[in-house]
Amino acid sequence: MRVAVLGAGAVGVTAALELASQDVDVTVYEQGTIESGSSGRAAGVCYDAYAGRIDARIGDRALARFQEFSGMNGFDFTLCPYVWLARENDEKRAAAIREQVPRMRANGRDVSLIDSETLRERYPALNVDSVAVAAIARNAGHTDPASYVRAVADHAVETGATILTNTPATLRAQSETIPNANTEIETPDGHESFDAVLVATGAHTKHVLAAADIPIPLKPYRVQALTTEPIAIDVPMLFDATGGYYLRPHGDGLLVGDGTEPIERDPDGWKREADEWFLEAIETHLETAVGRTFARDRAWAGLCTATPDGDPLLGEIAPNVFVAAGWQGHGFMRAPALGEMIAEQIVDGDGIEAFDPKRFDGDETFEIREGMDIG
Ligand SMILES: Cc1cc2nc3c(=O)[nH]c(=O)nc-3n(C[C@H](O)[C@H](O)[C@H](O)COP(=O)(O)OP(=O)(O)OC[C@H]3O[C@@H](n4cnc5c(N)ncnc54)[C@H](O)[C@@H]3O)c2cc1C
Known part of the structure; x- marks a missing residue:
């Protein structure tokens, strides 16, 4: 064939x-x-925290293969928990997290709700003051x-x-x-x-x-990310559903992203540099997440694809x-x-x-x- x-x-x-x-x-x-x-x-950012049965199976298989391939031809996969949360006054997303976690567990995912105090003890650098609900997925990592x-x-x-x-x-x-x-x-x-x-x-x-x-x-749309200068900070991979941003450890610094523009783009004609509004928004998000901002290393945009x-x-x-x-x-x-x-x-x-x-x-x-x- x-x-x-x-x-x-x-x-x-x-x-x-x-x-x-x-x-x-x-x-x-x-x-x-x-x-x-x-x-x-x-x-x-890689995790298997999916509530749907098929998605959970795919996430599980993908993570197993990342670990199987780790060490091969210069590829390394670093295990790291994934925490996602909703903040106070965002009852819609808080309810969504409460509803998702039992379904993920029913599909065999190693996820659970985690209270703010436990989160603070494990990751003192995270600002958990306004967290309404948080969950943690342990089968996760980055590369x-x-x-x-x-x-x-x-x-x-x-x-x-x-x-x-x-x-x-x-x-x-x-x-x-x-x-x-x-x-x-x-x-x-x-x-x-x-x-x-x-x-x-x-x-x-x-x-x-x-x-x-x-x-x-199929519609291509722009998303954005940046990396910070090295800074010693111990954080998990985090998705703040209320703020609409994520971060993860990246070398000795952080990688922070989202900046989604829900607009269909021409795959041959789109802006590859990050927007000023995104860079400003990330400063605010980092203040919320870890109580401070960081010098930027690199920022960029890329395309994702959406279906109906x-x-x-x-x-x-x-x-x-x-x-x-x-x-x-x-x-x-x-x-x-x-x-x-x-x-x-x-x-x-x-x-x-x-x-x-x-x-x-x-x-x-x-x-x-x-x-x-x-x-
Ligand atoms: C900033 C950013 C952050 C992201 N973060 C994450 C994340 O943390 N986790 C995650 O799961 N996903 C993330 N994504 C999404 C992820 O990048 C994509 O879903 C994934 O890489 C798609 O892989 P792919 O192989 O389908 O497509 P691609 O990696 O885009 O590969 C398609 C290839 O096809 C080639 N091609 C196009 N046309 C032709 C042609 N006519 N002939 C030959 N070759 C052609 C292109 O050059 C390209 O190399 C992120 C995306 C962006 C932009």
Whole structure:
């Protein structure tokens, strides 16, 4: 079996590794370098704190694989608890956390509510004064996402995959004269035919499929993050649902993010630098979270992708054409499982019904919902 994977982000390289492990002849086409997509701009916050049964299973599998891969080809995964909280006067999100935690536990997740005093004792640097409800997930950790993509790409090549960087690829539309055109890949070097094609081109996925007359409802939107200068501070990974920001340890400093703009962006024309409003907002958030601000090291923006129902588009969208996109800001932490699942589906044919991309017509209108919001 010959399979083409378009896109060497976290999902594409994981799928390529799985396919190569199953003796599939796999070629990955990447228009830039293997870390030039969203995976190279992600924050690397990873957890399995999902209330839905399928999501919890995927989160669990992804974390197991991160730990399995840790130490391989320069990739390291650091275990670190994930705390999420709602502050006073935000009853909507406080209620959401109280409601989520038992469902996560019912799905076997190691999560629990944690009272402010316990949180303060464990993490004295955190400001818990106005916390109404907090929860902690112990099966969680962080990493440098680009190092994951590089390490898994190297491993995929060691296992037999071919990865062609700086090679943009397009799908062709079916026609009476070329009935199998969808699985024919066009690059600046010519055409190549495959038994199946996986489109894992992140924010470009809607455009790549549209060239083959395959419509999908997917909207790229901007999110932002920054890192601080080194500062000795002991914090968990934290999501303040009321403030709408997250932070995690990053070297000797912090990585802080969100800055979501729920506006559809052109994947080839968007501002890569962080906005001034985001930088100012983070100063206020850090005052709330740890009672002080920090000198900034680096700030940037990147793209996430939204779907009408917030669930991924993962599966066969046209005969022998598979899609893997639409992660709503949670693509990196689930990539080790999502890439594995789509590879299995390409080989064996079984997918997840709830993520079937054919559940949509492709022309749906919808609002972009912030991925992390629990309100
Ligand atoms: C600032 C920021 C912080 C984030 N933080 C987190 C986080 O903490 N945890 C988390 O889970 N997620 C996070 N995300 C989301 C995460 O980055 C994405 O969900 C994930 O990286 C998507 O991986 P992917 O492989 O699907 O896509 P990508 O990594 O975008 O890879 C797609 C690849 O396809 C290539 N491509 C596009 N078109 C073509 C073409 N025609 N031919 C060939 N190649 C093509 C692109 O160059 C790219 O390399 C964050 C995102 C941003 C921007």
